[in-house]
Amino acid sequence: MALTTGRGEIKGKLLVGAVIDRAANLVIECDVDEFRGRLVIDETSAHLLDGRFDIGRVGTVYTLKGARDAGLRTLLGKPTAFVGRDAELRGLENTCANASMNMWQPRFW
Numbered sequence: 001m002a003l004t005t006g007r008g009e010i011k012g013k014l015l016v017g018a019v020i021d022r023a024a025n026l027v028i029e030c031d032v033d034e035f036r037g038r039l040v041i042d043e044t045s046a047h048l049l050d051g052r053f054d055i056g057r058v059g060t061v062y063t064l065k066g067a068r069d070a071g072l073r074t075l076l077g078k079p080t081a082f083v084g085r086d087a088e089l090r091g092l093e094n095t096c097a098n099a100s101m102n103m104w105q106p107r108f109w
Contacts, residue, residue: 002026003064004042030061039064 004026006019022042030040035058046055046062051074054065074080 002030002040002042003045005044005048006042026061034058035061035063 002023004019004023006022007017008015008019009017026040026042030038041049041055041062041064043062046057049055049064053067056063056065
């Protein structure tokens with residue numbers, strides 16, 4: 001099994017493109033005993049996942065070994081738990097603003 005990261009193209013009902021080709025090539029290239037039963041990943045995926053997962057490498061092939069406790073994610077070197085969570089942050093901010101304006105009124109959820 002292979003995981004690749006990138007943009008695909010939709011042609012009819014099929015997803016095609018370079019990212020799909022990379023996944024197919026990884027499956028073919030890694031159809032040997034050394035990689036059997038492992039999840040092989042492309043370099044882009046390896047770099048995206050390396051802070052939160054143990055990544056192995058044999059030559060040019062990356063494998064996902066397992067999860068690790070990495071703590072908070074960082075953005076530009078600063079810890080943040082909300083990378084890519086703009087909608088959730090807005091919801092929290094709105095809830096807090098509404099709660100502070102109506103803090104003496106009972107709320108039922």
